[in-house]
Amino acid sequence: MFHRISRASVIITLALAATTSHAGNAFQDATSFKSEDGDFKIKLTGRIHIDAATYDDDVTKMDDDVDLRRLRLGVKGTVMKDWSYTYNYDSESNVGYRVKSAYIRYKGFDNVSISVGNIQQPFSLEELTSSNHIPLMERSLANVFAPSYTIGALVKTWGKHWSFAGGYFDDSLADRHNNNEGSHSLAARFTFNPIDRKGYKIHLGISTIYRSLGSNQTVSYSTRPESYVTDARLVSSSTLNDVDDIKTYGLEAALIKGSWLLQGETMRAELSRKSDADPTFDGGYIQGGWIVTGENYRYSGKNGTLKQIRPKSKYGAVELAVRYSSLDLEDKGVTGGEEDNLTLGVNWHINRNFRIMVNYIYADASPNRNGLDENADILQLRVQAYF
Numbered sequence: 001m002f003h004r005i006s007r008a009s010v011i012i013t014l015a016l017a018a019t020t021s022h023a024g025n026a027f028q029d030a031t032s033f034k035s036e037d038g039d040f041k042i043k044l045t046g047r048i049h050i051d052a053a054t055y056d057d058d059v060t061k062m063d064d065d066v067d068l069r070r071l072r073l074g075v076k077g078t079v080m081k082d083w084s085y086t087y088n089y090d091s092e093s094n095v096g097y098r099v100k101s102a103y104i105r106y107k108g109f110d111n112v113s114i115s116v117g118n119i120q121q122p123f124s125l126e127e128l129t130s131s132n133h134i135p136l137m138e139r140s141l142a143n144v145f146a147p148s149y150t151i152g153a154l155v156k157t158w159g160k161h162w163s164f165a166g167g168y169f170d171d172s173l174a175d176r177h178n179n180n181e182g183s184h185s186l187a188a189r190f191t192f193n194p195i196d197r198k199g200y201k202i203h204l205g206i207s208t209i210y211r212s213l214g215s216n217q218t219v220s221y222s223t224r225p226e227s228y229v230t231d232a233r234l235v236s237s238s239t240l241n242d243v244d245d246i247k248t249y250g251l252e253a254a255l256i257k258g259s260w261l262l263q264g265e266t267m268r269a270e271l272s273r274k275s276d277a278d279p280t281f282d283g284g285y286i287q288g289g290w291i292v293t294g295e296n297y298r299y300s301g302k303n304g305t306l307k308q309i310r311p312k313s314k315y316g317a318v319e320l321a322v323r324y325s326s327l328d329l330e331d332k333g334v335t336g337g338e339e340d341n342l343t344l345g346v347n348w349h350i351n352r353n354f355r356i357m358v359n360y361i362y363a364d365a366s367p368n369r370n371g372l373d374e375n376a377d378i379l380q381l382r383v384q385a386y387f
């Protein structure tokens with residue numbers, strides 16, 4: 001059961017565990033360096049997410065197991081203050097490619113940054129919020145529409161109550177590795193927070209991606225049932241051929257009131273095909289959170305994302321979360337299925353570097369990818385450390 005928990009992960013876990021002890025500050029200092037004039041900075045970063053899950057399945061078989069969800073090590077820093085760099089490698093990633101964020105950024109202009117490299121496309125509040133800080137173990141079913149990391153250039157600018165990010169992107173590293181090159185994308189996201197006061201924030205956002213597939217004119221949409229210990233998919237569009245381009249749209253909103261969070265998104269992908277009808281797929285979610293111990297949810301207006309919860313007590317912070325999500329992959333002759341999930345979560349933020357999460361998921365596919373109705377009950381646990 002523990003065959004994927006490598007020796008390296010144990011070493012990293014022990015290192016990260018230092019941040020939960022009285023030596024935490026010393027450990028943080030040991031992983032950072034700054035020149036005397038402040039022109040040069042370097043910091044080691046990392047995260048380890050270990051998951052365990054048990055399934056009460058139906059038609060689609062899912063096996064109980066323990067899995068190393070993420071083992072990510074990286075480095076980031078600044079050069080001559082105006083230039084920064086980031087490189088992250090996830091040895092356990094089986095989505096996209098193991099190199100995650102890897103870019104060079106120029107930030108010499110006021111409220112403007114320019115990044116070039118392997119970058120997250122500016123799409124979706126949930127996608128752009130770090131996996132270290134999302135309220136539930138996995139992102140929603142609708143996250144299947146978010147392209148995540150691809151090679152490109154991104155320009156970001158922001159003001160007191162708004163942010164904008166836009167860029168041009170080519171293929172993902174995985175596409176290049178598998179010789180599936182040829183796609184080009186334009187992506188943009190605008191966020192607006194009309195109220196941004198301490199303990200009370202409103203976030204609104206809109207994003208869009210236009211992707212031309214070029215010579216590689218195949219695409220598919222499928223997703224796990226918000227649990228990555230299993231490889232099973234209840235819904236899947238299968239491979240769609242003769243796709244010229246895809247237009248993806250997203251709307252997002254969030255309300256933070258002290259220790260309460262209400263957040264939701266809706267997404268749509270419109271496919272243009274040569275020889276078949278043009279299908280449209282939809283997804284979305286709504287979720288809520290409550291920090292029982294009274295800490296406030298934190299938000300970055302510059303990035304339009306949620307930030308880390310910071311416990312006030314030496315006993316940590318306790319958070320409850322709930323989400324309803326849906327995904328519809330049925331349209332114009334495509335019978336990929338429809339899925340609706342209800343997820344309940346409890347999080348114990350032991351400190352700023354360590355978190356334990358428990359999720360219960362009820363997944364209902366009516367129909368699933370094979371035209372059958374099925375449902376599943378999932379119980380999963382995550383032990384998470386990061387620095």
